[in-house]
Amino acid sequence: MQTASGPASDAAILRLDHVTKRFGGLVAVNDVTFDVRKGEVFALIGPNGAGKTTLFNGVTGLIPPTSGSVVFEGREIAGTKPFKVAELGIARTFQNIRLFEYMSAVENILVGEHCRMHAKLWDSLFKLPRERREEKEVTDHAMELLRFVGIERWAHSYARNLPYGGQRRLEIARALATRPRLLLLDEPAAGFTPQEKVELMRLVGKILDSGVTVFLIEHDMKVVMGISKRIVVLDHGEMIAHGTPEEVRRNPRVIEAYLGKQH
Amino acid sequence: MIGWFRRVWENDPRKDPNAVVYFLLAIFAVLFPLFASVVTGGSPNFLLSVAGDAGVYVLLTLGLNVVVGMAGLLDLGYAAFFAIGAYTYAFIASDHLAVTPLQTTLHVPFWIVLLIALFVAASFGVILGAPTLRLRGDYLAIVTLGFGEIVPRVFKNTSTWTSGVNGISALDTPELPIWFKGPWSGDPLAVVQNFKIFDPLGYYVIMVVLLVICVVLVRNLQNSRMGRAWAAIREDEVAAAAMGVNTVQAKLLAFAIGAAFSGFAGTFYGAKLSLVSPENFGFSVSITVLVMVVLGGMGNIPGVMLGSLLIYLVIFMVLPSLPDTVTSIANAIGLTGLTQASGDFPGIGEFAARLKFLIFGLILVLVMLLRPQGLLPSREREQELTKGTHDDTIIEDVQAETG
Numbered sequence: 035m036q037t038a039s040g041p042a043s044d045a046a047i048l049r050l051d052h053v054t055k056r057f058g059g060l061v062a063v064n065d066v067t068f069d070v071r072k073g074e075v076f077a078l079i080g081p082n083g084a085g086k087t088t089l090f091n092g093v094t095g096l097i098p099p100t101s102g103s104v105v106f107e108g109r110e111i112a113g114t115k116p117f118k119v120a121e122l123g124i125a126r127t128f129q130n131i132r133l134f135e136y137m138s139a140v141e142n143i144l145v146g147e148h149c150r151m152h153a154k155l156w157d158s159l160f161k162l163p164r165e166r167r168e169e170k171e172v173t174d175h176a177m178e179l180l181r182f183v184g185i186e187r188w189a190h191s192y193a194r195n196l197p198y199g200g201q202r203r204l205e206i207a208r209a210l211a212t213r214p215r216l217l218l219l220d221e222p223a224a225g226f227t228p229q230e231k232v233e234l235m236r237l238v239g240k241i242l243d244s245g246v247t248v249f250l251i252e253h254d255m256k257v258v259m260g261i262s263k264r265i266v267v268l269d270h271g272e273m274i275a276h277g278t279p280e281e282v283r284r285n286p287r288v289i290e291a292y293l294g295k296q297h
Numbered sequence: 298m299i300g301w302f303r304r305v306w307e308n309d310p311r312k313d314p315n316a317v318v319y320f321l322l323a324i325f326a327v328l329f330p331l332f333a334s335v336v337t338g339g340s341p342n343f344l345l346s347v348a349g350d351a352g353v354y355v356l357l358t359l360g361l362n363v364v365v366g367m368a369g370l371l372d373l374g375y376a377a378f379f380a381i382g383a384y385t386y387a388f389i390a391s392d393h394l395a396v397t398p399l400q401t402t403l404h405v406p407f408w409i410v411l412l413i414a415l416f417v418a419a420s421f422g423v424i425l426g427a428p429t430l431r432l433r434g435d436y437l438a439i440v441t442l443g444f445g446e447i448v449p450r451v452f453k454n455t456s457t458w459t460s461g462v463n464g465i466s467a468l469d470t471p472e473l474p475i476w477f478k479g480p481w482s483g484d485p486l487a488v489v490q491n492f493k494i495f496d497p498l499g500y501y502v503i504m505v506v507l508l509v510i511c512v513v514l515v516r517n518l519q520n521s522r523m524g525r526a527w528a529a530i531r532e533d534e535v536a537a538a539a540m541g542v543n544t545v546q547a548k549l550l551a552f553a554i555g556a557a558f559s560g561f562a563g564t565f566y567g568a569k570l571s572l573v574s575p576e577n578f579g580f581s582v583s584i585t586v587l588v589m590v591v592l593g594g595m596g597n598i599p600g601v602m603l604g605s606l607l608i609y610l611v612i613f614m615v616l617p618s619l620p621d622t623v624t625s626i627a628n629a630i631g632l633t634g635l636t637q638a639s640g641d642f643p644g645i646g647e648f649a650a651r652l653k654f655l656i657f658g659l660i661l662v663l664v665m666l667l668r669p670q671g672l673l674p675s676r677e678r679e680q681e682l683t684k685g686t687h688d689d690t691i692i693e694d695v696q697a698e699t700g
Contacts, residue, residue, distance in 0.1 A: 117543045128539075144525050146541070151522045158518055158522060
């Protein structure tokens with residue numbers, strides 16, 4: 035097990051180096067260093083308020099880190115605008131689902147396709163043939179993604195009318211539509227039944243097989259231990275453990291953070 | 298056209314009220330000159346002229362609908378771009394520049410000014426939008442409100458250039474390079490060059506053509522990459538940005554396109570009236586257009602067109618003639634006493650004239666109470682306001698369970 039930064043791996047797709055985020059006097063994330071390797075499922079765990087989502091926001095540019103560097107595929111992205119980060123190949127889902135509620139499922143995914151489309155204003159204004167062709171392509175791709183996550187039967191329902199599990203899946207499909215190489219999932223199994231959790235783990239496996247690296251925040255230990263290759267544990271913004279599921283499970287600091295000090 | 302009609306019919310028109318409204322609007326636009334000439338007994342010019350003016354508002358509404366209805370940006374200073382479009386025409390298509398420090402005149406043809414005004418207004422949209430579109434909701438509304446106040450005042454006070462309150466008059470009449478005369482205009486068949494359009498019917502036709510073009514373009518845009526980006530921004534700006542939508546650029550584009558429509562409308566307005574004055578572009582114009590968008594059904598193109606026509610009818614036709622109408626009704630049903638002033642009562646005609654805007658306000662309140670989603674809303678808006686909170690509570694329950 036290692037708590038300090040390991041040697042830089044060539045296979046690192048995302049590398050956080052001494053990342054700190056302060057909100058006024060509150061240090062939400064303190065000097066966190068780790069890397070996510072290409073082709074793995076990497077998990078970020080920790081009690082509520084540990085700074086996990088803050089770290090996600092820092093990576094995706096929604097709330098840039100105060101200091102430290104975030105390197106994606108060899109490129110510094112700390113402070114990059116969110117839409118640029120998505121263009122570069124990082125997509126995310128949100129802890130409390132943020133779908134476009136009054137757009138249909140397929141339209142939600144089409145918004146994800148936005149940054150991979152080439153239609154210019156004139157193409158759209160005059161519905162030029164290449165614009166029509168592109169629209170057809172992305173619509174087909176969107177339907178494919180709906181099938182991929184298993185919610186094609188709700189393609190034309192409003193996102194808000196989908197069942198809860200369907201909404202979580204739709205968020206994943208929308209993120210995949212941006213054709214990411216790194217997918218950030220913020221508590222994808224929250225509120226799921228055990229059956230749905232198993233299906234979600236299968237879906238994450240499929241995403242991994244399609245060549246997308248998965249970086250997730252999750253509370254459910256069964257899910258985390260079942261699918262992740264390596265885990266980082268945050269507590270009060272500090273990284274307290276880093277390693278394989280087995281190593282993390284036995285780490286006394288982790289046990290303390292989750293269960294309290296033993297007397 | 299026939300194929301389209303059949304498709305609409307087979308898809309059951311009740312399911313797509315938009316198609317029906319488009320169809321009715323088209324029929325209405327084509328038959329209106331005929332109708333006008335029948336009801337007025339052969340002198341339809343006044344009604345056609347009014348219809349042309351109403352068309353200006355429809356154009357404005359279509360543009361503001363892009364900004365407010367599609368992208369969800371509240372713009373309270375929309376008349377500013379209308380003014381910019383009209384003044385653009387006034388500057389480069391009249392003798393006016395001769396009395397400015399430039400000492401020269403420009404007479405650019407109407408058709409080209411349409412395009413120029415479009416770009417000028419859009420540029421001002423970008424200039425105003427660039428620093429302000431980082432603001433959200435209420436703040437943007439206030440800044441645009443300020444802009445809407447500033448622009449007419451600038452035109453009013455820079456009198457060396459704009460002749461101030463007097464405005465600029467004797468603007469060029471639009472010309473067609475080639476036109477055909479024939480029995481329909483009471484002339485022998487002939488080709489005329491540089492045909493000047495004085496006839497209200499001519500303006501009416503120009504307006505209908507402009508509207509058809511604009512509706513097609515806006516519809517295309519709404520069902521495109523950018524239209525979806527706008528909808529996404531309206532729904533959840535943070536999520537849209539995280540999905541790779543350049544929100545600042547998209548909002549700027551919405552603003553510029555809205556302004557471009559307004560510039561278009563301004564040029565037509567200036568040419569038809571042959572006069573521009575700062576008084577014509579006040580706050581009330583911005584608000585009237587906003588009311589048309591909201592009342593017609595934000596985000597839905599045929600809805601806002603319907604809204605603008607109906608509101609125009611009420612504001613510019615029904616309300617001004619209200620005193621005469623009630624007086625003649627009172628006379629007809631034998632209550633002639635009511636038409637005379639007595640004591641504090643000024644007579645029913647004058648009474649109605651004083652209550653005009655109260656009545657207008659009541660109409661607005663009533664419509665918003667009875668149809669908060671607008672007369673012909675977009676699917677989204679309809680859902681937002683009519684679907685119960687039932688689904689919400691289910692989702693909230695699940696979230697509550699999971700902490």
